[in-house]
Amino acid sequence: MIISRKLLLAVLALAPAPAVLAALEVEDGYVRGLPPGVSNTAAYMTLHNPGAVAVELVGGSAEAAGSVMLHTTIDREGMLHMEHLHSVSIPAGGSVVLESGAMHLMLMQLKRTPKAGERVAITLQFADGSAQQIDLPVRSVLDE
Known part of the structure; x- marks a missing residue:
C-alpha cells in the first residue's frame, strides 16, 4: 500500500501534539512543617517561566497528601480567609510568587x-496536560 506524501503530512498535522513538559524554575521553595496531627499544610516558592509562552498552573498532586490545590488568602473585614484558585498564569519570561498570606499551594x-x-x-x-515534578524541603513554621 502506497500512501502519498501529502496525505501522510496532512494526517500528522492533525494528530494531537503530546503534552510538553512545563520547564519552570523553582526558587526558595519549601513546605511548611507544622505540629503533629495537623491535616493540611502549605508549600511556598517562586516560579520562574523562562519560556516564550505563558504557563497556566492548575494544581498538583503529592503522595504525601490527598490533594494539592491552589489557594489565595484574602482579607474580608479584618478576617483572613482562604479561597480556591482554579489556575495561576505564569507569564512568558516572568515569575509568580507563592507565599504565606497570598497565593500558595495547599x-x-x-x-x-x-x-x-x-x-x-x-x-x-x-492546563495543557503537562506536569513537572519538584522536590521541596520541609521547613518548620518556627523558622519562618
Missing part, C-alpha cells in the same frame, strides 16, 4: 505530618 488531607528536614515531592499540573 497540601490537603496529609497522610502524615512532614517533619523539618524531610523533603516532599510535588507534581505541578498545568
Whole structure:
C-alpha cells in the first residue's frame, strides 16, 4: 500500500501534539512543617517561566497528601480567609510568587505530618496536560 506524501503530512498535522513538559524554575521553595496531627499544610516558592509562552498552573498532586490545590488568602473585614484558585498564569519570561498570606499551594488531607528536614515531592499540573515534578524541603513554621 502506497500512501502519498501529502496525505501522510496532512494526517500528522492533525494528530494531537503530546503534552510538553512545563520547564519552570523553582526558587526558595519549601513546605511548611507544622505540629503533629495537623491535616493540611502549605508549600511556598517562586516560579520562574523562562519560556516564550505563558504557563497556566492548575494544581498538583503529592503522595504525601490527598490533594494539592491552589489557594489565595484574602482579607474580608479584618478576617483572613482562604479561597480556591482554579489556575495561576505564569507569564512568558516572568515569575509568580507563592507565599504565606497570598497565593500558595495547599497540601490537603496529609497522610502524615512532614517533619523539618524531610523533603516532599510535588507534581505541578498545568492546563495543557503537562506536569513537572519538584522536590521541596520541609521547613518548620518556627523558622519562618
